[in-house]
Amino acid sequence: MRSSFPSLRSSSLFLLLCVVLPFARAQEGPLDKSQPKDITPDEIIKRFAAKEKEFKEARDQYTYRQDVLVQTPDDGGQYREVFDVLFDDKGKRMENVVFAPQSTLTQIGMTREDLDDIRNRLPFVLTTDEVGEYDILYVGQQQEDELHTYVFDIAPKAIEKNKRYFQGRVWVDDHDFQIVKTFGKTVPDIRQKKGQENLFPKFATWREQIDGKYWFPTYTKADDTLHFSTQSTRIREIVKYQNYQRFGSKSKILYEGKEVEKSEQKPTDQQPDQKKPQ
Numbered sequence: 001m002r003s004s005f006p007s008l009r010s011s012s013l014f015l016l017l018c019v020v021l022p023f024a025r026a027q028e029g030p031l032d033k034s035q036p037k038d039i040t041p042d043e044i045i046k047r048f049a050a051k052e053k054e055f056k057e058a059r060d061q062y063t064y065r066q067d068v069l070v071q072t073p074d075d076g077g078q079y080r081e082v083f084d085v086l087f088d089d090k091g092k093r094m095e096n097v098v099f100a101p102q103s104t105l106t107q108i109g110m111t112r113e114d115l116d117d118i119r120n121r122l123p124f125v126l127t128t129d130e131v132g133e134y135d136i137l138y139v140g141q142q143q144e145d146e147l148h149t150y151v152f153d154i155a156p157k158a159i160e161k162n163k164r165y166f167q168g169r170v171w172v173d174d175h176d177f178q179i180v181k182t183f184g185k186t187v188p189d190i191r192q193k194k195g196q197e198n199l200f201p202k203f204a205t206w207r208e209q210i211d212g213k214y215w216f217p218t219y220t221k222a223d224d225t226l227h228f229s230t231q232s233t234r235i236r237e238i239v240k241y242q243n244y245q246r247f248g249s250k251s252k253i254l255y256e257g258k259e260v261e262k263s264e265q266k267p268t269d270q271q272p273d274q275k276k277p278q
Contacts, residue, residue, distance in 0.1 A: 001070075001108040001235060002198045003228040029143030036150060036174075041138035044150050045131065047177040053127035055178065058214050061247050063087065065098075067240040068118055070110065074234055077105040087247050107233045108226070111198050113164065117186045122205055122239055123217035124166045124182045126154065133157060133165070141174075144181060148174045159188050168202075178215040180207050199226040201235045210244045217241050 036044065063086050070079040082099035103110065126134065137153045149171040156165040168184010183204040190198035201224035207215040222237035 001114055001200065001226060001233075002111050002196070003108055003226075003230065003233065027145045031140045031142050031151065033140040035138075036141065041150075041152075044138070044172060044177065045136055045152070046128075048172045048179060049126060049128045049131040051176065051178045052125045053129065055214050055216070056125045056127055059123075059216055060093070062210075062216070062244050063247055064216075064244045065240075065242045066119075067238075067242065069238045070105070070114075071236045072105060072107045072233055073236055075107060077103075077107060079103040079105050079110055091247075107231070108235070113186075113190065113198060114200070117164070117200065118239060121164060121166060121186045122203060122220045123241070124170075124179075124184075124205065126166075126170070126179070139169075142171065144171050147171075147180055149180060150174055154184070156187065164188075173215070176209075176215065178207075180215050181205065197228060199228065201226060201237060203237065211246065216244055 035041070063084065065082065065084050068079075068081045071077065080099065080101055080103075081097065083095045083097045086094055086096055088094050133156060134154050135157055139151045139153050142149055142151050152170050152172065153168070154170060155167045159165060165187050166182070166184055167187045168182060170179050171181040172178065173180045181204065183202070185202045186200050189200060190196075201222040203220055203222035203224075205217050205220040208218045210216045218241050220237070220239040220241075222235060225232050225234045
């Protein structure tokens with residue numbers, strides 16, 4: 001987000017552990033720092049990165065609705081956009097905006113990076129193609145609702161110009177070896193000449209199992225304060241991902257290296273396997 005006030009100053013990038021701790025939830029058990037049994041952390045990383053690649057390819061074959069709400073609670077400002085991610089008659093991916101009232105945000109402005117993050121980085125994926133760009137540290141095991149998970153802290157090894165990354169924590173289900181929750185932020189914050197500063201809030205994204213196979217993002221929440229030079233602005237952001245439906249086409253969807261059978265009929269709505277916050 002970019003401040004709507006004219007004079008801005010830079011702020012340093014916070015440490016990884018400072019990102020993680022504030023979002024602890026009552027549904028989480030205590031963090032067990034013991035090493036996993038019968039499997040190494042490196043093997044867990046290898047397995048969940050491979051699953052993330054399958055997840056990314058599979059989600060590209062689904063339609064869904066994304067509902068975005070950004071608020072500045074102190075003054076009642078609000079940005080809202082609802083759009084459907086669909087396919088045209090040639091099978092090309094497209095977006096159809098179904099609701100987008102005039103923004104009433106005055107303390108901040110939505111930037112190109114904000115909109116790109118909402119579409120591409122809040123539902124963070126870490127595939128075998130990107131895993132080499134990150135330092136990944138095993139920190140323990142933790143219960144997330146009914147799921148037992150392995151917990152890893154993630155930070156980019158280096159930040160290349162004009163490229164954005166995720167920094168924070170991921171929780172990996174010990175059965176499917178898929179990421180079921182992420183918490184952190186997109187980096188870097190963007191600081192240019194005086195009077196220009198683009199800061200980004202910490203967020204958590206929860207996933208639910210769809211079609212009994214893939215853990216897709218269904219809910220993202222951010223509630224953070226961005227410290228600009230002229231004022232500190234509280235940001236509240238909620239993103240919902242709804243109505244996942246597999247698109248009937250000739251393309252292949254793979255799960256654990258095998259093709260998943262597809263039907264031209266739309267599947268019935270799936271019941272979530274994991275609770276999400278209210």
